[in-house]
Amino acid sequence: MNLEDTILSAYHSIRSNPMRSFLTILGIIIGVAAVIAMVAVGQGAQYSVQKQIESLGTNVLVVFPGAQMQTGRVRMEAGFTSRLTIEDVEAIKNQCDAVAYATPIVRTMAQVIYGNNNWRTGIYGVNTDYFQIRAWGLSSGSYFTEQDVKAGAKVCVIGQTVKNALFGDEDPIGKIIRIRDVPVRVVGVLEPKGQNVMGQDQDDIIIAPYTTVMSRLSRFYFIGSILVSAVSQNLIPVAQQQVTQVLREKHKIQPWQEDDFTVRTQTEIASTAQETSRIMTILLGSIASVSLIVGGIGVMNIMLVSVTERTREIGIRVSVGARKRDILFQFLLEAVVLTVTGGVFGIIFGVIISRIISEFAGWPVFISPGAIILAFGFSAAVGIFFGFYPARKAANLNPVEALRYE
Structure with missing residues (x-):
């Protein structure tokens, strides 16, 4: 079986159970949309911080009373007023x-x-x-x-x-x-x-x-x-x-x-603010990524059910000459197609949600091409990772036992 036939077979299998396929990719859609929206909010915050720092003026330094601690905060000496x-x-x-x-x-x-x-x-x-x-x-x-x-x-x-x-x-x-x-x-x-x-x-x-x-x-x-x-x-x-x-x-x-004083430059102030925004972006993206992992577990669960339901089909394919790698590739491809499809819809919904947040909450959002590519790649990786075990299980089925399966 060539690549084109394998892809067509994978799509046919997915289309034969549209409701189950939709429910399977729903977790991926939600996960990718959440990642896109959260990263957009975080990157928008970074952009906003940069603009706000620029609004302080040009070549600015600020002098505060009190010594600077290692954490960057300013403290006053005990018993002494600076x-x-x-x-x-x-x-x-x-x-x-x-x-x-x-x-x-x-x-x-x-x-x-x-x-x-x-x-x-x-x-x-x-x-x-x-x-x-x-x-x-x-x-x-x-x-x-x-x-x-x-x-x-x-x-x-x-x-x-x-x-x-x-x-x-x-x-x-x-x-x-x-x-x-x-x-x-x-x-x-x-x-x-x-x-x-x-x-x-x-x-x-x-x-x-x-x-x-x-x-x-x-x-x-x-x-x-x-x-x-x-x-x-x-x-x-x-x-x-x-x-x-x-x-x-x-x-x-x-x-x-x-x-007994602290002199801070605009660059130092900007670096502190940008680092805070960057950490917030990573944190928001990480939290949203959890839903992607949950979606991946759902994909693996459904693929295992699919392998069980199609045991006899697998036995027939092996008996007419399909190799283990053909079976492995077909089921792995089905998982990837599911997650990538979910990823595409998730990206679309993520962009829409980001626009809604910007419009109604008044928060700045910035949707970078890098975030979209990362979300798409991550959804494909989820399909490969969580689809490999069911695919390997299908490929390792004994054809004789598979043909007996009712």
Whole structure:
């Protein structure tokens, strides 16, 4: 029997029991669809994280108070409060040649009121370098100025989410909002940026001069972090070195002592976030793959039943000249055809499910050709692996005993 005859025989056998064949491949369809959908969600998350990292700005470094642990987290020394100050920011700007911009970040939460509307949001105190570092444009109005920072002026720019919550379709430029009963004038509205790597809405924000936030809105006299931008991407390592050296000198840290601050680059932040997303993708794909294995067990079970039902047929084929390898190949091919057919339908349903998730849940999805090829190949491998034992059992049947089987 040639290859074409074997394939036709396998398809004829499958078509002779359409309902059983469908129920057999149902597990494969579900498994492949789950793998495609879960991997698409995971890869979409990785792509989204990359875009969100890019939204932080260009050539960015972040300075946190506290020493860095081996795990990458920041810890504070026992019995000692590590702080960053405005003087640290000025030293970085004045003494680090590889640094283009630097801004303090003073953050607090507050209820904001305009007319009958109120909204709780994050208040960021920064200097004018912040907008350059974040590459954050305006949709209307203007930024506050250096003079506003020096004077502690009661002005701010607001994100799109805050604008929509407080003003709706009304133009907010020049309007007065109240933050903790302090009247603050809106001078600009920021362009939308979407979510950050933690899933937080970057547009739910009010940005004001750090002098205003520290003296009028928060009463914080130390800053939470420092945002720094290197002159170029190539100079990021140099900028990191220079910032570290300047802060060690400012904080009077001895050579044998560890830093009481942490300087992290945008690349390090991106790597951590991407690694988390990659692990999530692998985990989701692995969980979904379990259903493929269960489907494979179902295929093996049905193929064993098929071998038992067709024992007499096998005996007749052997008696008219079919070799063991012909029988083995036919039953193995039937298993592969079943799983590959299930794989094709699973891929189609997986793509559809991914689109539905993206449409209704609002999650980003990315269906890569590699994931489709992998799912298709895995479904074929499941057919070979779980179909081999039934096929070998069929090939090893004694033809005399098989012909006697009723």
